[in-house]
Amino acid sequence: DGGITQSPKYLFRKEGQNVTLSCEQNLNHDAMYWYRQDPGQGLRLIYYSQIVNDFQKGDIAEGYSVSREKKESFPLTVTSAQKNPTAFYLCASSREFLYEQYFGPGTRLTVT
């Protein structure tokens, strides 16, 4: 089955630790995205990648980093510099940049 996977579903970390969220797609999509969602709010764009080996900052990139070394993978690292890292993180991909996006199930990160 083609799709987009995120792991783990729930993640707990201590403050001051970096953590990496996984996102993998087997849809052969060129573009991938990371969003953050806080309770009761919409989605905010963190980073996006239009093609492999390329990525750009979204609206709220501070405290986050990404890499796009393989077409199917777009991991997100939440660094200790991110002031409020506790949130629901969603990864998405699309055939072309800005075309219809397919979302993963999300990772709920809690930092205490």
Add this chain to the structure above:
Amino acid sequence: DAKTTQPTSMDCAEGRAANLPCNHSTISGNEYVYWYRQIHSQGPQYIIHGLKNNETNEMASLIITEDRKSSTLILPHATLRDTAVYYCIVSPPTGLYSSASKIIFGSGTRLSIRP
């Protein structure tokens, strides 16, 4: 960046058509209207998109006004499984290195379906 305005919440009786409005009065001529929905604690799901003409697929219909300043998503026969938050967004055209304009998912419309 084009922004959208949607009602915070709506409800609809099961089996009836659900009509969800969206205002996007600052939309540019080449920007698309996209609709997604998010069922509680899941990733959003793509529904439909359009530029100028009305569109229909197996999930819904999209009606865009002639001036393109507003649109309506129609779920023709709502079921309990359609209970979700519906997002209307405006997006630049697709393509490599297209505009880096922000993709704005606002708070959406929370649609409740009554049995």
